[in-house]
Amino acid sequence: MKQIVLSLLVDNNPGVLARVASLFSRRGYNIDTITAGATSDPRYTRITVTVSGDDRILEQIRNQIAKLEDVRRIIELYDKESVCRELVLVKVMADRTEKQDIIAIADVFRAKIVDVSVNSLIIELTGNQNKLDAFLNLMKDFEILELVRTGITGLARGMDTL
Numbered sequence: 001m002k003q004i005v006l007s008l009l010v011d012n013n014p015g016v017l018a019r020v021a022s023l024f025s026r027r028g029y030n031i032d033t034i035t036a037g038a039t040s041d042p043r044y045t046r047i048t049v050t051v052s053g054d055d056r057i058l059e060q061i062r063n064q065i066a067k068l069e070d071v072r073r074i075i076e077l078y079d080k081e082s083v084c085r086e087l088v089l090v091k092v093m094a095d096r097t098e099k100q101d102i103i104a105i106a107d108v109f110r111a112k113i114v115d116v117s118v119n120s121l122i123i124e125l126t127g128n129q130n131k132l133d134a135f136l137n138l139m140k141d142f143e144i145l146e147l148v149r150t151g152i153t154g155l156a157r158g159m160d161t162l
Contacts, residue, residue: 001052001053001054002052002053002054002055002058003032003050003051003052004050004051004052004058004076005048005049005050005076005077005082005084005152005154006048006049006050006051006061006062006065006074006075006076006077007046007047007048007074007075007076007077007154007155007156008020008046008047008048008049008065008071008073008074009039009044009045009046009071009072009073009074010044010045010046010047010068010070010071010072011043011044011045011070011072012038012042012043012044012045013070016045016047016070017034017036017045017047019068019070020034020047020049020065020068020071021034023064023065023068024051024061027060027061027064029051029053029057029061030051030052031049031050031051032050032051032052033048033049033050033086033149033151033152034047034048034049034050034151035047035048035150035151035152035153036048037153044072046153048077048151048152048153048154049065050151050152062074062076075156075160077154077155077156081156081157081160082154082155082156082157083154083155083157084128084152084153084154085126085127085128085152085153085154086126086127086128086129086132086149086150086151086152086153087124087125087126087149087150088124088125088126088132088135088136088147088148088149088150089114089122089123089124089146089147089148090122090123090125090136090139090144090146090147091115091120091121091122091144091145091146091147092120092121092122092123092139092142092143092144092145093119093120093142093143093144093145094119094120094121094142095119098142099116099121101142102121102123102139102142103121105135105138105139106123106125109125109127109131109134109135110125111123111124111125111135112124112125120145129152132149
């Protein structure tokens with residue numbers, strides 16, 4: 001099994017995201033992550049989908065997505081040729097002494113402390129999946145109250161555009 005990141009340029013029409021997502025469920029494919037947002041041109045939305053499978057399944061996914069009426073373009077974002085990032089917010093229970101330890105770990109990862117309360121911290125971290133996973137692995141020593149990840153989004157390097 002390998003994982004790929006597909007960047008889709010789609011018409012900014014109601015229900016497009018639902019049609020893309022339902023394509024996966026109808027075919028029995030799993031979406032690892034999915035993000036969507038407006039582009040610089042209000043007529044279009046960019047959807048970034050991360051999927052896993054063998055080469056045959058991944059090719060089927062590409063072909064099925066290309067058949068959707070609202071899809072204008074599809075590119076695969078390769079590791080060396082693109083910049084992909086994800087955002088994680090983590091709420092961690094912490095007393096006074098734990099706060100200092102958590103802040104020290106956050107500093108190493110260049111994370112931001114975005115909220116501090118008497119018994120907890122909220123940490124914001126952006127990076128690739130490996131960086132986020134390494135950070136979360138260190139946070140296992142503390143009580144994580146809540147965690148949310150945005151999913152991967154990315155752009156091709158250089159002058160390549162979708």
